[in-house]
Amino acid sequence: MLDQVVPHRPQSLLATSSKSALNIAQNLDQATRARWEAALLRSETSFSRGTCFAPAGDLPSRFFVVLEGWVQKYRQLPDGRRQVTGFCLPGQACDLNLLFQISRRHALAALSSVRVASLDRAQLLDLIDQGPDLKEALLRADMIAANMTSEWLVSTGLKSAQERVAHLLCELFIRQNPFLIDPEVGLPATQAELAEATGLTSVHANRVLRDLRMRFGVSTRNRKLQIPDFGALAKYAHFQRGYLGFDDS
Amino acid sequence: MLDQVVPHRPQSLLATSSKSALNIAQNLDQATRARWEAALLRSETSFSRGTCFAPAGDLPSRFFVVLEGWVQKYRQLPDGRRQVTGFCLPGQACDLNLLFQISRRHALAALSSVRVASLDRAQLLDLIDQGPDLKEALLRADMIAANMTSEWLVSTGLKSAQERVAHLLCELFIRQNPFLIDPEVGLPATQAELAEATGLTSVHANRVLRDLRMRFGVSTRNRKLQIPDFGALAKYAHFQRGYLGFDDS
DNA sequence: CGACTATTTGACGTAAATCAACGTAAGTGG
DNA sequence: CCACTTACGTTGATTTACGTCAAATAGTCG
Numbered sequence: 001m002l003d004q005v006v007p008h009r010p011q012s013l014l015a016t017s018s019k020s021a022l023n024i025a026q027n028l029d030q031a032t033r034a035r036w037e038a039a040l041l042r043s044e045t046s047f048s049r050g051t052c053f054a055p056a057g058d059l060p061s062r063f064f065v066v067l068e069g070w071v072q073k074y075r076q077l078p079d080g081r082r083q084v085t086g087f088c089l090p091g092q093a094c095d096l097n098l099l100f101q102i103s104r105r106h107a108l109a110a111l112s113s114v115r116v117a118s119l120d121r122a123q124l125l126d127l128i129d130q131g132p133d134l135k136e137a138l139l140r141a142d143m144i145a146a147n148m149t150s151e152w153l154v155s156t157g158l159k160s161a162q163e164r165v166a167h168l169l170c171e172l173f174i175r176q177n178p179f180l181i182d183p184e185v186g187l188p189a190t191q192a193e194l195a196e197a198t199g200l201t202s203v204h205a206n207r208v209l210r211d212l213r214m215r216f217g218v219s220t221r222n223r224k225l226q227i228p229d230f231g232a233l234a235k236y237a238h239f240q241r242g243y244l245g246f247d248d249s
Numbered sequence: 250m251l252d253q254v255v256p257h258r259p260q261s262l263l264a265t266s267s268k269s270a271l272n273i274a275q276n277l278d279q280a281t282r283a284r285w286e287a288a289l290l291r292s293e294t295s296f297s298r299g300t301c302f303a304p305a306g307d308l309p310s311r312f313f314v315v316l317e318g319w320v321q322k323y324r325q326l327p328d329g330r331r332q333v334t335g336f337c338l339p340g341q342a343c344d345l346n347l348l349f350q351i352s353r354r355h356a357l358a359a360l361s362s363v364r365v366a367s368l369d370r371a372q373l374l375d376l377i378d379q380g381p382d383l384k385e386a387l388l389r390a391d392m393i394a395a396n397m398t399s400e401w402l403v404s405t406g407l408k409s410a411q412e413r414v415a416h417l418l419c420e421l422f423i424r425q426n427p428f429l430i431d432p433e434v435g436l437p438a439t440q441a442e443l444a445e446a447t448g449l450t451s452v453h454a455n456r457v458l459r460d461l462r463m464r465f466g467v468s469t470r471n472r473k474l475q476i477p478d479f480g481a482l483a484k485y486a487h488f489q490r491g492y493l494g495f496d497d498s
Numbered sequence: 499c500g501a502c503t504a505t506t507t508g509a510c511g512t513a514a515a516t517c518a519a520c521g522t523a524a525g526t527g528g
Numbered sequence: 529c530c531a532c533t534t535a536c537g538t539t540g541a542t543t544t545a546c547g548t549c550a551a552a553t554a555g556t557c558g
Binding site: 190191192202203206207209210 | 503504505506507
């Protein structure tokens with residue numbers, strides 16, 4: 001009954017379906033998954049677009065899991081400059097800092113209307129104590145998330161603006177559509193937010209998107225993302241899905 | 250007897266000494282630490298500066314710990330562009346990908362002459378099975394390393410070249426000298442390597458270093474780094490040590 | 499409808515890349 | 529010891545990518 005919070009095709013329907021290590025529930029056995037989902041549903045909250053529901057800086061007090069909508073992790077400097085360091089999609093835990101009691105330097109904000117579940121440390125530890133599987137799944141997911149950050153660093157550090165934006169679009173496309181079945185996927189982020197995620201200004205991001213539209217037919221209208229020739233764009237952006245934690249390749 | 254491989258002042262000598270979560274051995278009790286260090290010494294290897302001893306791409310076959318010297322994690326695109334994604338200093342594990350059997354997208358290379366220890370998966374699992382402490386220490390250290398990557402992403406994404414290089418120098422300074430006791434620390438990386446770590450060309454990194462030398466008295470001569478007024482540089486670079494995993498602040 | 503918020507375009511300035519030398523220290527072999 | 533090599537650092541001239549400032553257009557939601 002929690003399946004709706006993870007709006008992917010149910011695994012059973014697709015012979016070729018693969019699970020992603022990012023999605024916690026997909027990596028649990030029946031019993032553990034039931035406990036996990038029950039705990040999440042008990043602590044559900046909603047936030048409207050733009051709301052920052054977890055500030056940066058101090059030791060985090062809650063652990064968040066996205067149920068519906070997108071969350072962005074970002075860092076803001078005193079002078080106002082912002083850098084988005086990751087997007088969290090449904091099924092994903094935002095970070096594991098609470099578990100290790102490590103201070104969280106990024107803030108969490110709702111990128112669209114979101115439903116999130118949040119646990120305090122005692123609840124999280126209690127769940128984890130009921131068997132090793134959940135902890136393993138959380139750790140794996142967090143390692144994948146770290147891989148993604150590293151991938152963004154590589155993108156931002158050595159690729160052109162075009163390649164960077166293309167890479168981000170490829171990532172967001174594949175995360176929602178690992179088998180390229182859907183012609184389009186959701187894209188709640190605005191151009192300004194895509195810019196903050198790629199280290200560009202919104203003006204330049206706009207021009208880059210126009211460029212990618214002309215060269216690859218990429219469309220980002222109406223909160224939807226279309227990539228007609230995914231292979232071409234992926235090649236151009238040096239995108240390889242290996243880091244996203246799917247159980248295939 | 251392994252103390253020499255981690256060339257810091259012994260903890261006992263300094264009332265104010267703090268341990269870093271990055272340094273695995275510092276976070277183990279006596280018995281676990283002894284097993285850990287014994288296992289490392291059994292598998293010691295040396296590499297000369299520039300040697301790439303772990304390629305990127307496939308599932309890693311070995312787990313590496315730095316005993317002496319510096320290691321760089323980097324990614325290289327087919328066209329030759331390189332991005333350094335992290336420096337590993339003595340006492341640090343390079344990555345935990347082998348434990349989770351996640352493919353490693355970065356390569357490991359010796360930045361100076363290095364001694365590293367390497368374990369295969371069986372050896373690593375065997376060590377971990379002897380008690381929960383080691384695994385906990387490894388995971389913590391890996392989370393801190395992930396924080397550092399995220400910090401680099403923020404630096405690279407939204408800071409000026411000057412701030413970025415300054416931030417990196419602050420980080421490297423503090424990691425070797427958490428209490429600002431030593432006037433200078435080691436800096437085996439060349440300007441070209443600092444450039445690759447900050448997303449600049451070596452030419453521009455050179456100019457930026459000259460600029461920082463004039464403005465803050467920073468010196469990077471002879472593989473040594475001096476930062477006379479650390480506070481000023483840290484403020485300029487928006488550097489805050491909180492993400493480095495020291496048990497204080 | 500009006501008040502937003504998001505996207506798009508233009509003109510211009512600046513930071514950083516690129517290309518091309520040249521300097522300098524450290525090592526190597528005769 | 530000197531000639532030679534190699535790696536690293538430094539500088540200048542030029543080009544390009546990207547940021548900044550400003551304004552117009554297009555959606556979106558009450």
